[in-house]
Amino acid sequence: MNPYRRSLFIKIATVLVYAFLYTPIIVLIVFAFNSSRTNVLFGGFITQFGPLVMDGSTVVQSPCGPFHWFCELGKNAEVMNATKNTLTIAIISTLSSVVIGTMAALALQRYSFKLKPFSQLSLYIPIVIPEIVMGIGILVLFSQVFTFLNGAFNLAGDSRLTLGLPTVIVSHIAFSIPFVTLVVQARLQGFDKSYEEAAMDLGANELTTFWRVTFPMILPGVLSGGLLAFTLSLDDFVITFFTTGPGSTTLPIYVYGLLRRIITPQVNALSAVWVLVIFSIVLLIQKLQSRAA
Amino acid sequence: MLKRLRENKSSQGTLLISPTLVFMVGLLIIPLILTLIISFGKRSADGNVIYTFGLHNYIRILGISSDCPGGQAICFDPLYANILWRSLTLAFNSTVLVIALAYPLAYFIARAHPMKRNTFLFMVLVPLWTNFVIRVYAWMMLLRTQGVINSLLGWLAGLVGLHFTPLEMLYTPGAVLVGMVYEFLPFMILPIFTSLEKIDNSLYEAAADLGANPIRTFFRVTLPLSMPGVVAGTILVFIPVMGTFIVSDLLGGKQVILIGNLIQRQFLDARDPTFGSAASLILMAMTLIVTFFYTRKFGFGEEIVAA
Amino acid sequence: MSEFTVELRDVVKRFPTPEGGEVFAVNHVTLQIRNGEFFSMLGSSGCGKTTSLRMVAGFEWPTEGEVYIEGRAMGHTPPFKRPVNTVFQNYALFQHMTVYQNVAFGLEMEGAGKQEIARRVGHALEMVQMTGMERRYPKQMSGGQQQRIALARAIVKTPNVLLLDEPLGALDLKLRKEMQLELKALQQKLGITFVYVTHDQEEALTMSDRIAVMSQGKVMQMGTPVEIYERPNCKFVADFIGTSNFMEGGVKSLENGRASVFVPILNAEVTGYAAENVSVGDEVAISIRPEKIRLADKAGLTQNCFEGTVVTTSYIGSDTRLHVDINGLTLKVWEQNKISSLDPAAYYTVGQKVWLTLFPENTLVLPKD
Known part of the structure; x- marks a missing residue:
């Protein structure tokens, strides 16, 4: 009996579901090369460099040829600023949550202490409550604390405490920690204490043992936890939406704001870049995990 | 100090988990408690929160209203x-x-x-x-x-x-x-x-x-x-x-x-x-x-x- | 230097249970391990043998009592400051390092020079016959090879004491037998103390100079393999090591180390060697090994000799193993097949009447547990 035998029904259903998953993404990317500027209709691919005739009459200069909308994207200061914010937030929150989450995973897997059950439970909270609840909770916290501090210290004008990059970063660290911890914890479960004991037995102190033995062994887990945190941060909309302030707009927030007003192929170009970046990251995670296994 | 920490496995664990707890308590549990406190409060004219204790917000979501078109004391408003x-x-x-x-x-x-x-x-x-x-x-x-x-x-x-x-x-x-x-x-x-x-x-x-x-x-x-x-x-x-x-x-x-x-x-x-x-x-x-x-x-x- | 390389003095180790209570892993253990000795701790899982070993290594600290290594009280000395090395049950080879890096790790921690490391790693690999494997990773090796690398990694630092935690447990039977002999040879070549933890009694008997039989956190008996097998000091040890028949009775008299015990089920007195802590009037267990019971068609001695009926027989090549019933008491008897014969009459058959002789020098009178 062939263990990999699947019925025709399953095969057809699979093809259809994959089609459902990919059609929107493909349409999105195709429209990034649209020669119509309103993006309502597909006016055909942009095929030439230099002056382009758009929507019948408008002439647009495009030195980038088919990548016209990508170049426009590059020239868009708002997009560039949002990209900078998004990356800043993602990098800082990833680095912080990886360090904190790895420490937590070690604590939960290697030690017993009084607060252990409570800690483990608290890590599951973000998974079982809707993101919006966490988002508005943090918003309430910051606004109440800021209102109090601004009043107490008579802060006014630019010195007033407001929502901005720091509040977004702190919130991203908070929701990334549980994911990093769970991933690293799963990795730690795979090997028992004896490796660390062996290192100490051979004369390595706690610190040397960590860096020479524990860390290299959990590194694949730490890296995939980090990549997970990075993608979560890049992708996040809800928490950012409630904790962001003027000047700290991220790409998802920018796109959302744009979609409520106007639609241009620039958004498609942005989406195409995004898909490419995510594709690379996911590929990297897969490679790491298959190497670890 | 280091020696005492080395011998006390329990405080090592607590030390490692503490940053996580700071975030989980500070940005998860405290906000939830604050949300609960605020939900009993009232909105001031300038959009701020007046801390009181009342179930009015919950009553409103459930649709019990005193502002009735027919002039009754209480009626059901199914909006929420x-x-x-x-x-x-x-x-x-x-x-x-x-x-x-x-x-x-x-x-x-x-x-x-x-x-x-x-x-x-x-x-x-x-x-x-x-x-x-x-x-x-x-x-x-x-x-x-x-x-x-x-x-x-x-x-x-x-x-x-x-x-x-x-x-x-x-x-x-x-x-x-x-x-x-x-x-x-x-x-x-x-x-x-x-x-x-x-x-x-x-x-x-x-x-x-x-x-x-x-x-x-x-x-x-x-x-x-x-x-x-x-x-x-x-x-x-x-x-x-x-x-x-x-x-x-x-x-x-x-x-x-x-x-x-x-x-x-x-x-x-x-x-x-x-x-x-x-x-x-x-x-x-x-x-x-x-x-x-x-x-x-x-x-x-x-x-x-x-x- | 002290006469003993490793000493446990009244050591207790308690672990907290999840329910909030405490459980004794090691319960007042006192042990002295001599210099250059092959010492085994033998017992079934949960008897405290591994915990005792881990306290010597420094992975656990005693709740009470003290561990001495080379005469020095260890207190809370961490493992990396103890002059002992360990071979782990699962080998615990660092998967991200090559064989060479694994073996060199301990020397690197000592701060040895590159050339010295190379020389000593080469020597250690030679000792375990693994020369040429330096560049391999642990994953690319068989269980037996990994075992040898773990051994090389532990001996490269030339410790005075090598701790081995069921190092052969994961190997198949044939390889295990080979490695037993090799380990013993290695120990004699190095001339260092081996503290060996195992649940395999045959392994312990084959290799050890002395054995500590442990149960429920306590040392039941300590002695040479011959002492442990031939003169167990309690019913537990007699039962745990090899196979024994037991009868219960009360001590009637005691003379020159010989005890006369009335056994109700046989309605007779049986004489045997009395263990140290047996006195007149005690309820005791009489123990005799199946291969030490003499089987005959006719009555022999007047004492310690009983008539019975063969209940089952099984021929296993070297021996014939019988169950013999005496007044409802079933004894195991192993009869060596000293004469080669195809004639069924040369062997005992089921239902046959036989006489069993329990020679007093083979019969042990032990305190009941």
């Missing part, structure tokens, strides 16, 4: 109750649809050759990690009156010489449902796959050996053993569908208002944070109750972590 009910039924419908779509695919991947499994999984992960807002946008492009689907249908109609009136698809409850299903489908595929992959092939062989045909094998062996995955997937889908406001905002317009939209508007348009807090807690309570009864009935697997 309708929103709650709509959110709940939408979450239920989306989850059922997602299970129906995810199961065959997960089954296909789980029984694919081990060398190919990663590729198929990878193909599920890419849409999952493509930005949430961008994915909603893709559906806006597809569903618009002058969008891709209507253009395609119009072109087909033109081929056979029929007159075609574009369908109104965007800004309908159906659009929101499709959007939700699309957004959360991968969250169901992964846990079901994880639990299906664990089923040893010898079980299928044993079932066949004992005379079960493929359909009976599926219902008596495969489906029960994959229930933990379905349960985990349901939690991963149901909870976010309940709380999401972007999908309904962009694909539903003013037609489909869910509890997420309600909460968001109370805060962002600075209407009434105290009412928003109460709505947010009602939302949390609803998801927790559903999750609790659901997991108590079906158990809770490790599959949730796998996703």
Whole structure:
């Protein structure tokens, strides 16, 4: 009996579901090369460099040829600023949550202490409550604390405490920690204490043992936890939406704001870049995990 | 100092967990408590919070009103109750649809050759990690009156010489449902796959050996053993569908208002944070109750972590 | 230097249980291990043997009592400051390092120079016959090879004491037998103390100079393999090591180390060697090994000789193993097949009447547990 035998029904259903998953993404990317500027209709691919005739009459200069909308994207200061914010937030929150989450995973897997059950439970909270609840909770916290501090210290004008990059970063660290911890914890479960004991037995102190033995062994887990945190941060909309302030707009927030007003192929170009970046990251995670296994 | 720390394993553990606890308590537990406190308060004229204790916000959500058109002392205003009910039924419908779509695919991947499994999984992960807002946008492009689907249908109609009136698809409850299903489908595929992959092939062989045909094998062996995955997937889908406001905002317009939209508007348009807090807690309570009864009935697997 | 390389003095180790209570892993253990000795701790899982070893290594600290290594009280000395090295049950080879890096790790921690490391790693690999494997990773090796690398990694630092925690447990039977002999040879070549933890009694008997038999956190008996097998000091040890028959009775008299015990089920007195802590009037267990019971068609001695009926027989090549019933008491008797014969009459048959002789020098009178 062939263990990999699947019925025709399953095969057809699979093809259809994959089609459902990919059609929107493909349409999105195709429209990034649209020669119509309103993006309502597909006016055909942009095929030439230099002056382009758009929507019948408008002439647009495009030195980038088919990548016209990508170049426009590059020239868009708002997009560039949002990209900078998004990356800043993602990098800082990833680095912080990886360090904190790895420490937590070690604590939960290697030690017993009084607060252990409570800690483990608290890590599951973000998974079982809707993101919006966490988002508005943090918003309430910051606004109440800021209102109090601004009043107490008579802060006014630019010195007033407001929502901005720091509040977004702190919130991203908070929701990334549980994911990093769970991933690293799963990795730690795979090997028992004896490796660390062996290192100490051979004369390595706690610190040397960590860096020479524990860390290299959990590194694949730490890296995939980090990549997970990075993608979560890049992708996040809800928490950012409630904790962001003027000047700290991220790409998802920018796109959302744009979609409520106007639609241009620039958004498609942005989406195409995004898909490419995510594709690379996911590929990297897969490679790491298959190497670890 | 160092020596004492070395000898006290318990304080080493506490030291390692403390930054996590600071974040979990500071940005999760305290905000939830604050939300609760505020939900009992009132909104001041300038949009700030007046700390009082009253159940007025909760009474308002439940629809008990004293401002009645007929002049009675108390009457039922179904505005918010309708929103709650709509959110709940939408979450239920989306989850059922997602299970129906995810199961065959997960089954296909789980029984694919081990060398190919990663590729198929990878193909599920890419849409999952493509930005949430961008994915909603893709559906806006597809569903618009002058969008891709209507253009395609119009072109087909033109081929056979029929007159075609574009369908109104965007800004309908159906659009929101499709959007939700699309957004959360991968969250169901992964846990079901994880639990299906664990089923040893010898079980299928044993079932066949004992005379079960493929359909009976599926219902008596495969489906029960994959229930933990379905349960985990349901939690991963149901909870976010309940709380999401972007999908309904962009694909539903003013037609489909869910509890997420309600909460968001109370805060962002600075209407009434105290009412928003109460709505947010009602939302949390609803998801927790559903999750609790659901997991108590079906158990809770490790599959949730796998996703 | 002290006469003993390793000493445990009244050591207690308690672990907290999840329910909030405490459980004794090691319960007042006192042990002295001599210099250059092959010492085994033998017992079934949960008897405290591994915990005792881990306290010597420094992975656990005693709740009470003290561990001495080379005469020095260890207190809370961490493992990396103890002059002992360990071979782990699962080998615990660092998967991300090559064989060379694994073996060199301990020397690197000592701060040895590159050349010295190379020389000593080469020597250690030679000792375990693994020369040429330097560049391999642990994953690319068989269980037996990994075992040898783990051994090389532990001996490269030339410790005075090598701790081995069931190092052969994961190997198949044939390889295990080979490695037993090799380990013993290695120990004699190095001339260092081996503290060996095992649950396999045959392994312990084959290799050890002395054995500590442990149960429920306590040392039941300590002695040479011959002492442990031939003169167990309690019913537990007699039962745990090899196979024994037991009868219960009360001590009637005691003279020159010989005890006369009335056994109700036989309605007779049986004489045997009395263990140290047996006195007149005690309820005791009489123990005799199946291969030490003399079987005959006719009555022999007037004392310690009983008539019985063969209940089952099984021929296993070297021996014939019988169950013999005496007044409802079933004894195991192993009769060596000293004469080669195809004639069924040359062997005992079921239902046959036989006489069993329990020679007093083979019969042990032990305190009941």
